[in-house]
Amino acid sequence: MAPRVLVSDALSESAVQIFRDRGIDVDFQPKLGKDKDKLAEIIGQYDGLAIRSATKVTEKIIAAATNLKVIARAGIGVDNVDIPAASKKGIIVMNTPFGNSITTAEHAIAMMFAVARQIPEANASTHAGKWEKAKFMGVELFNKTLGVIGAGNIGGIVCDRAVGLKMKVIAYDPFLSEERAKQLGVTKVELDELLARADFITLHVPMTDKTRNILSRENLAKTKKGVRIVNCARGGLIDEDALAEMLTAGHIAGAALDVFAVEPATESPLFNLPNVVCTPHLGASTTEAQENVALQVAEQMSDYLLTGAVQNALNMPSVTAEEAAVMGPWIALAKHLGTFAGQLTEEPIRAINVLYDGTAAEMNLKALDCAVISGVMKFSNPDVNMVSAPIVARERGIQISTTHQEKSGSFAGYIKITIVTDKRERSLAGTVFSDGKPRFIQIKGINIDAEIGEHMLYTTNEDVPGIIGLLGMTMGKNGVNIANFTLGRSGSGEEAIALLYLDEAIDPKVVDTLNQTGMFRQVRPLKFEIA
Structure with missing residues (x-):
């Protein structure tokens, strides 16, 4: 049938x-x-x-x-x-x-032209029977500096088109490698430098906790006077009230927005401003x-x-039905390892190296690779999945390498990942116990045995007395219940780590409290997707 x-x-x-x-x-x-x-x-x-x-x-x-x-x-x-x-x-x-990448990138370029030459206002004026040639003095895109925030799939296409227009393109993207930047013909910069230098700014990042309000009032104030801003990505990336104020004051020369914090957008402080171009989320609206x-x-x-x-697929790996029954816990482990590393890594990733040992080495390594990569990329691109993750990594110039070996330790099998950046290498390892539950077994070369929960807290410090008490007391005072507490150290008086499995997400204020003690080198809340 x-x-x-x-x-x-x-x-x-x-x-x-x-x-x-x-x-x-x-x-x-x-x-x-x-x-x-x-x-x-x-x-x-x-x-x-x-x-x-x-x-x-x-x-x-x-x-x-x-x-x-x-x-x-x-x-x-x-x-x-x-x-x-x-x-x-x-x-x-x-x-x-x-499927929508080229269309959305082209819309961003069109919006840039529209705001640079005041095309909508000039069009309305001419249709009204006026001939206000002197009123609509625009600016060229040629030789202007374009700041691209987010140089992934769509942002990369925008970079390519802007280079073709002979613009000077600078890009801010923590996950953009130097090699990929060279391929695109752009200069990689930090956000503050982009804000200070750009004549035009265009946004091409997903909506995450890190990107929400990325053009805040504070960051908008750092922009070059006369800048023009384009957003065809997601609403909520810009403080719309602050943008309206700075447009009215003349610090920002113009803005073009296809997306808004609340959609459908029936009212906005940006509406009816003469230097603002607005469209109703048309980024993907082409016949093609x-x-x-x-x-x-x-x-x-x-x-x-x-x-x-x-x-x-957004909710399953590319594996056969026969493989899925055996590989399920290992795929979960691979994602958890990648997610852990992705949340700890803020600088551009040059390479992801994966080692499969014993039982793990006998499985569908391609699916496990995809699980690792999707975990690493998830917090910079929430739309990534196990199929698209390798494509996203390749676009960003990240080298993926895998090795496999026969059983070499006390575990029947394990997965170890190493994240390589220009500044450091970070390694994590995990295994699946006989009960089918994934566990972390090594962090930064330090052996541990940690159950994985939805909400966790990771800390590093010098191995000195009082850390366990400080963590427990701080959690207790702030009403945070610890489900499990795992410790490890490289040696007496050397580096020590703690991994706390919490019943709920930890308040950022609690993290600030721990940082203010001066006892920790790193305090990082972690979140994992638990099936």
Whole structure:
């Protein structure tokens, strides 16, 4: 019996035809996604669900999806899918992460031209029968300095286009290697230098705790007078109130925004300012981009339903059904090791080296590699998954190397990762015990035995008396319960580490309190995704 797929949002006829051509029984109902009750009523009949943004795949819909095997989003954003609920039920969630890249980059360049030459205002004036030639004095892009915040996939395309326009391009991206910067023809700088030098600033970073409000009032004040700012990435990256004030005061010459902190944006302090260009989140809105992601999603779903091949999955590795049963805990361990290293590493990563020992060396190393890389990259790019992570790493010039060896120690097998930057090498190792639970067994060459929890705290210090008491007392005074407490040291009086498994996320104020004692070299809260 042929697999059945429901298309509940507007997808091109070409994409729907791909399903038919490959023997899939496709039901094309492009308006159904807006009727959640009807969708819940019929979803149990289908093996696959193809959507865009209108369909909300809630926990209720997933509960009713008794036969559903795959949900595929034509586009990158999956905020409209309850991924944890889908994962729990064994439903794969896919997206198409790179189909919109060129379109979004081109929109950023178009917005830059628009704000530089005041095209929208001049257009409105001319349509009104005015001829205000002297009013609309613009600036050239040629020979201007463009500051690119975030030089990943889309940001890298913007860099390439800007170099072609003969702009001087500088980029701030903690994960951009010098080699990749040279390939792009840009100069890598720190954020403060970019703010001080750039004539134009364009943002191309995801929304994370580190990037939220990256152009804060304080950082906007550091910009060069007369700067023009473009944001086609995510709302919330800029303090919109501060931006409006500085535009009105004349410190910032202009701004062009495709995204806003609250969307749909029906009101904003930026609206109606003469030096601001606004569009309604059009970054991915081209015929080519919409067609590309539609065709891609049809191919991916067909491949999975007919052959079991998995592409661009957000909640599972690219492994066979037979491998998944054995590899599940090891994939979790690989992700945890990468996540640990990614949260500790703030400078550009040059290389990720992975060693597989014993039992681990006998598994699907490609899938384990992807798990490690996705863990490392997750905190700089929340949209990354096990399929896209190697692509993102390659774009940033990160070298990936793996080695495997026969059993060499007391464990049946283990995974060790080493992160290489210009400043240091950082190594972590872990294993899976017989109970199927991953454990950290070594940090910076120091042997430990640490259970892994969702919320953890990592500290390093000189091995002196009083550290255990200080940590325990500080946690107790602030109402933080310690589920597990692991210690290790390289030698008496030498470097010591502590890894605390906490019942809840630690308040930044508690971290500040520990740092202010002067007893610690490093105090770092950690967060892990625990299935």
